Amino acid sequence: MIEILSTTALATVQDVGRFGSLGYGVGTSGAMDHLALALGNLLLGNPEDAAALEIPMFAFEVRFTQDCAFAVTGAACEATLDGQPLPPYWVAQAREGQVLSLGYPTSGSRAYLCLAGGVDVPSVLGSRSTQLRGEFGGLHGRALQQGDRIAALRPGVSTLPTDFGVVSPSQALPLQRDGLPAMRVLPAAEYDCFLEDSRAAFWAGEWKVTTQSNRYGYRLEGAPILPKAPMEIRSHGIVPGVIQVPHGGQPIIQMRDAQPSGGYPKFGTVIEADLWRLGQAPIGSKVRFIECSYAEAIAALEDNQCYLAEVSRLVDLHGLASR
Amino acid sequence: MSIASEPRISLLGSTALLFEAPGELDLAPQQRIWNLALQAGEWAEIHEAVPGMNNLMLTFIKPPRDLNRLCERLLQSWENCPPLPLEGRIVELPVVYGGEFGPHMQDVVAHTGLDIETIANLHCEPLYPVYALGSHPGYCYLGGMDARLATPRRQVPVISIAAGSVSIGGVQTGVSASAGPSGWNTIGRTEMSFFDPTQNPPAMLRPGDMLRLRIERIIR
Numbered sequence: 001m002i003e004i005l006s007t008t009a010l011a012t013v014q015d016v017g018r019f020g021s022l023g024y025g026v027g028t029s030g031a032m033d034h035l036a037l038a039l040g041n042l043l044l045g046n047p048e049d050a051a052a053l054e055i056p057m058f059a060f061e062v063r064f065t066q067d068c069a070f071a072v073t074g075a076a077c078e079a080t081l082d083g084q085p086l087p088p089y090w091v092a093q094a095r096e097g098q099v100l101s102l103g104y105p106t107s108g109s110r111a112y113l114c115l116a117g118g119v120d121v122p123s124v125l126g127s128r129s130t131q132l133r134g135e136f137g138g139l140h141g142r143a144l145q146q147g148d149r150i151a152a153l154r155p156g157v158s159t160l161p162t163d164f165g166v167v168s169p170s171q172a173l174p175l176q177r178d179g180l181p182a183m184r185v186l187p188a189a190e191y192d193c194f195l196e197d198s199r200a201a202f203w204a205g206e207w208k209v210t211t212q213s214n215r216y217g218y219r220l221e222g223a224p225i226l227p228k229a230p231m232e233i234r235s236h237g238i239v240p241g242v243i244q245v246p247h248g249g250q251p252i253i254q255m256r257d258a259q260p261s262g263g264y265p266k267f268g269t270v271i272e273a274d275l276w277r278l279g280q281a282p283i284g285s286k287v288r289f290i291e292c293s294y295a296e297a298i299a300a301l302e303d304n305q306c307y308l309a310e311v312s313r314l315v316d317l318h319g320l321a322s323r
Numbered sequence: 324m325s326i327a328s329e330p331r332i333s334l335l336g337s338t339a340l341l342f343e344a345p346g347e348l349d350l351a352p353q354q355r356i357w358n359l360a361l362q363a364g365e366w367a368e369i370h371e372a373v374p375g376m377n378n379l380m381l382t383f384i385k386p387p388r389d390l391n392r393l394c395e396r397l398l399q400s401w402e403n404c405p406p407l408p409l410e411g412r413i414v415e416l417p418v419v420y421g422g423e424f425g426p427h428m429q430d431v432v433a434h435t436g437l438d439i440e441t442i443a444n445l446h447c448e449p450l451y452p453v454y455a456l457g458s459h460p461g462y463c464y465l466g467g468m469d470a471r472l473a474t475p476r477r478q479v480p481v482i483s484i485a486a487g488s489v490s491i492g493g494v495q496t497g498v499s500a501s502a503g504p505s506g507w508n509t510i511g512r513t514e515m516s517f518f519d520p521t522q523n524p525p526a527m528l529r530p531g532d533m534l535r536l537r538i539e540r541i542i543r
Contacts (some may be wrong), residue, residue, distance in 0.1 A: 022373045022382065024518070024526040025456040025500070044413065114539050133503045136458035136520040188331035189341060212482070216504060232349055232475055232493035235457060235464055237373040237380025239338040246506060247478045261375055261457030261464075263492060264506060269336030298386050299336035 001155065002115070003224040005099065006270040008057035010214070013119050013138035013150075015051035017256065018127035022237060027260040029129035029137065032056075032110055032279030035304060036074035040114030043071040043091035044311050045160045045319075048073045050118025050153070051128035053144065055111045060102040062113070064094040065149070069158035072100075075108030075280060076168075090165040091156055104315060107170070107188075108280040117120040117154025132215070132257060161322040166311050169276065173307060177288040180206060181281060183274040184292035184300060188242065188266035190231060198225045198249075202267065206286045207251075213283055215257035220287075224249025225267060235263040241270040254280060273300035330401055332394050339387040342397055343378040348494060350466055352377050353407030353454050357530055361407070362400055368393065374455040374530060376464055376495060384414035409531025413454070416498065416513045416534060418447070418489050422542025427477070427486075431491060431508050434474045438489065443541050445469040445538070446489075446496070451534040461500035461518025461526045465534060468496040480506035487512045498534070 004011075016037065017030025031037035032055055040308060043049045044303060058077060061291065064070075071091040072079045077088040082098045102111050119141055121128050130138025177180050191199070201223040212219040225245045240246075242254045244264035253270055254262070255278070270278060281287050292300075331343045339511065342359070344352045356374050358391040363381055364372035370382040387393050420443040421428045431442055451465035457462075473494040481504065492507035499505065500517035513536070517527050530536075 019382075020371060021525070022380075023456060024460060024524060025458055025462045026460045026525070083435060131460065131520075133501055134518060134520065135501070136460075186334055186336050188335065189331070189343075230475070232374035232473075234343070235345070235455075235459065235492070235495060236341055236375035236378040237339065237382075239335045239380075239382065241336050241338065246480060247475065250479075252480075259456075259458045259503075260373070261380075262510065263376075263495075264480075266335075269334070269338070270336050271336045281414075294334060294337065294386075294390065298388070301337060301386065320384050 001149055001151045002062040002068070003065055004144055004146055005061040007060050007144050007202040009054045009143060010057060011053055011060060011144040012132070013121055014054045014128040014163050015028055015050050015128045018125055018129050018131065018137065021125045022260045025260060026125060026131065026134060027258055029131055030242065030254060030256050031112065031131050032256050033074050033112070033276040033285040035276045036112045037114070038308055039089060039166060039311060040071040040073040040112050042308065042315050043166065043226050044069055044116050045115055046116070046118050049180065050114070050120060051268065052112045052114040053122065055102060057107060058089055058102055058104045061190060062100050064096060064098050064100070066096050066155050067154045068152050069093050069159050069162050069305050070100070071114045072080065072102065072111060072246045073114065074111040075105035077105045086167050089168050092317070093162040097147070100216060109282040110279055111135050115152035116158055117152050119130050120151040120153045126239060131230035134150065157298070164318055166314065173303060175274070175298055177290060180286050180288045182288045182290050183270045183279055183295065185243065185270055185289045186292055186294060187268045193227050193265060193268055194267060195226050195228055203289060203291055206262065206288060208286050209281050209283050211283055215255055217258055218222050218253045218278060220253065221253050225251060227265060231265045233263045233265060238262045239269070241272060243267045243269065255279070271297040271300055273297065273304050330398060332397065339380050341378060341380050342401070348466065349375050350452060351406050353466060354408055355401070355404045357409060358407035360402045362404070363397065371391065375457060377451070377456055378465070411529060411532030413420050413533045414528065414537055415449070415537055416515055417537050417539035418511045418513045419540045419542065420511035420538065422540065425510040427508035429511045431472065431474045431510055431524055435472060437451040438543060442472060445472055446510065447536045447538050450508055451496070451536070453528050453530050453532045453534065455530055456526055459501055459503055463497055463528050463534070465496050468494060470494060474508050476506040477508065480504055483510050484514060487514050489513055
């Protein structure tokens with residue numbers, strides 16, 4: 001069990017997401033950085049679908065009200081346990097009464113606090129992720145508040161090894177273009193309906209992540225993307241990563257809390273394999289986009305899987321060595 | 324935009340594909356979409372088949388290597404797919420039009436050239452079939468709005484509109500089930516509980532159900 005001593009807005013419980021309810025208008029939710037969540041769960045020997053706390057704003061502080069192993073992944077945020085620094089992507093054993101503090105990130109924008117066994121909240125429509133719009137899932141369907149108490153499914157002193165870490169996704173899977181973090185984009189249905197100059201400017205330009213960016217979507221700022229002619233499109237299913245261009249010309253990238261449908265023209269889709277990169281792009285930072293093919297999008301997913309498989313192998317080896 | 328004469332398939336990254344039916348937005352093609360969704364939902368590589376407005380999104384369990392085969396199967400199924408009439412319940416909703424409940428009514432007035440009274444009357448006239456659910460938990464897309472009311476989506480979506488908002492986006496209309504961001508033009512408000520995650524199914528309405536909107540009040 002942990003108690004939240006201090007939090008800013010919008011820390012939530014998230015797992016890999018809620019699948020199978022799109023037809024009821026329920027989006028997937030889930031961690032903005034799937035890799036950070038997966039790594040935290042691997043470090044703790046948790047199931048893949050275990051839930052964690054996603055922390056997008058700092059400072060954040062919790063007290064362990066009982067012994068519990070935990071991992072902090074995602075943004076490098078100068079984590080300390082009773083004042084002792086913890087490296088990024090690290091698993092540790094907390095004792096009753098110890099305080100974990102997360103400071104302002106030095107890189108990335110979202111940290112994940114994973115607990116042994118996963119966060120113990122009820123599964124709603126197949127997931128523990130918080131559905132903020134629908135006010136269900138997670139902890140009472142809302143963001144975490146000071147004083148909240150959250151249980152782990154496997155508290156106590158861990159029988160698995162602790163006090164080790166893994167290489168971070170940004171080190172293992174770097175992707176930059178001209179000094180800025182980059183994401184690969186697959187063109188979507190209305191791509192050809194935008195002016196050629198606008199299309200070229202999208203790929204060439206820097207895009208600022210504006211303050212109106214959150215779990216629902218990232219509103220970007222750059223050279224406006226203009227259509228050849230105005231478009232009104234029938235509403236249809238969309239997925240996280242879809243880049244919509246409202247009539248104003250400033251793109252919005254749908255993120256994990258995105259609506260499962262929409263009707264603004266679609267320029268492209270940030271590929272699923274790179275969505276974690278955007279999830280870690282801080283507000284005010286700049287990013288670039290790289291055009292890619294469907295085959296490349298699948299290959300990128302496989303790269304992520306290989307990296308996770310390698311980490312899983314190393315974690316297993318660590319377990320054998322420490323026996 | 325011109326009306327397509329052939330069905331169109333496009334990708335949503337490596338997560339899903341989108342099938343768009345040709346022709347004008349109408350109930351008959353929507354009934355074929357419902358049928359196609361039933362069929363495609365059973366295919367091995369498909370996680371969910373999600374109807375939209377005369378279109379269908381298929382999400383992948385795992386992105387298929389051979390997309391062409393899937394696309395061909397989809398097109399063939401569409402050609403052989405008769406309309407599936409779903410006869411649902413009729414639900415009546417009282418709507419207050421205009422004023423603080425319809426913050427974008429003036430934009431619809433400006434675009435359509437109609438007065439508020441005419442807009443409310445035209446908007447309440449049809450018995451609206453629920454074409455699809457989407458947008459947010461319990462939200463229903465309605466078909467059959469009077470074309471004279473069509474108003475483009477907003478230049479920039481608003482950060483939040485209230486639960487129960489009755490709004491227009493292009494030739495479509497719908498009722499918000501909860502507060503949240505929207506690019507549509509809100510012209511009125513109603514009260515109704517559309518979603519309960521503890522129920523099975525969690526959404527109160529389903530495709531084929533029908534909404535009868537009734538003018539409770541018009542704020543001029």
